[in-house]
Amino acid sequence: MAPTLNPEAAPVLLETRGLSVNFNGFQALSDISLSIRQGELRVIIGPNGAGKTTFMDLITAKARPSAGQVLFEGQDITGKSAAEIARRYKIGRKFQGPNVFDNMTVAENIELAIAGYESLPQSLFFRASAAFRHRVTEILEQIELADYRDFMATDLSHGQRQWLEIGMVFAQDPKLIILDEPTSGMTADETKKTGEMIKKLKGEHTILVVEHDMDFVRQVADYVTVFNFGKLLVEGTLEAVQQNPEVQAVYLKEAD
């Protein structure tokens, strides 16, 4: 499985430098430096509590780092607000466990996520164009929810709600897509479909995924970063990482 883009040639999109965070004396992340190139699909793996979600929190301004920087397209975005990171820098994130608008329809969830109309006057005088409606349908098809557009999000199955949130991130049309455990709670069939959804975006989009399911990781990953106890343990191709004895000791045995 060869990467569609030569990762060495593409420019760096996201870079973290010495990123650390301390929650009331607990060092959740220490000194994480990594970079992701444009068009890359990077998977972060690591045992529970390794700090994977926290790492994403720091990129999307859900939490503030105690040290270090986040650079996006070469600009320092450390300390920017969450809304600014989503709107101006175009980083979209799917949270761990579905995080959607429950008592709104599937289509409304996607419509709200479509970028470009976030200010009050823009939203007040917004009228859905044919192109806009087409885009909504396109995304609903992408996430296999075209037949469910008028259902309330709360009435979907767990896996469908995960898809809905993935669709919301697609709708943002972000430069960087961040997905935190997109397949958790999914059936094997749903997990496989999710893998295909994500693989279709490969090359065009830059994607950062945290995942537990090793079949899924095998399905989509080229390049893998392993976290353990808040530290970056090792990075490399999936094959190389799997050969690493340290990784085998802390993670792969436990997960498989």
Place this chain on the structure above:
Amino acid sequence: MPRLKKVRQLPLNRWIDLALFLFLLSFPTWQNTYWVYIMSGIMAYMIFALSLDLLWGYTGLMSMGHSVLFGSGGYMIGIASAWANQADWIKFDQLPWFLALLSSPLGAFLAALLLPGLIALFIGLFMFSGKIRGVFFSLITLALAGIAELFVINQSRYTHGDSGITVTSRTLFSNADSQRLTDQQFYFVVLAFLLGSYLLCLWLVNTRTGKVLQGIRENESRLTYLGYKPAAFKLFIFVLSGMMAGLAGMLFVRVQGSINHSSIGINLATLVLVWVAVGGRGNLTGALIGTLLLQFSETKLNSVFSGISADFAQYWKLVLGLLLLLIVFVIPRGLIGVLLDYQQSRQDRDRKAAIMQKEVNRHGANP
């Protein structure tokens, strides 16, 4: 016929709205002046309930002191009318600078919209930039209603304290008795404002802004990760809702011909919560129907029972309290909410059947 299909898929409650407005339109033709007067007051309250529904039902901001905005609008009209007619309790011979707008009836009309808007703006700026949410928003607004009531009782120089103010009734832009409309005429003035307020709400909740407001209700933090700044939207809806409450207060005072502290205090703040909760939040119809049902019943039962027991008002409060408990525990989405849930579940069933049929067809084609 795609248009026909669209009409069939219209939420059931829009038909109720239509029926309600037709009912209100015909009401004066078959009712006496007393009931026309009563219904005018109820319609002013309906505007008030709509304003709370925008804030609570759609945006999830449960104001427990919405009467502050209703009452401050009403008091602007009250003070202006008392000043214009030189009520005997007025001891000042010039309006102070902060009430200067009240020297003309048109100014009073504007003040009744602007003051509630300004109050909402300041409360909102303080609360929404300080990230005050949920139950804290409710408790602070509740406290404000208590404070506002004490304030108007204490500021008797301008409010005539405990006794309240007598107001020139059934006018909009005048404080002269000679300009008063008939009960029937003023009924239609209030109805026009109610219809306008309803249409404004209906338009707003269907705009993208309306969806953002519902997003705030459902999952405010998620919105920020989609690039929205919820504080601006909350401030907008609070100010709009405040101005609409002020309009309702102004109209109510012009129907009733008086205002006192009960229109700005906790009593009315609680009543409007009950109307909206019983009717059902977040669909506009519930606010209208809840207000109509409860206020109509109160007046009707009052006229029946006041001959039997002088304590009717006390019993009515008890009934309202029990009704609220019943609604909260049995049908938390309110009367109209139940109806809409029923429609939704039927539509879901049909959609699920269609999806199943599609699956069957697909597997039938290539087994």
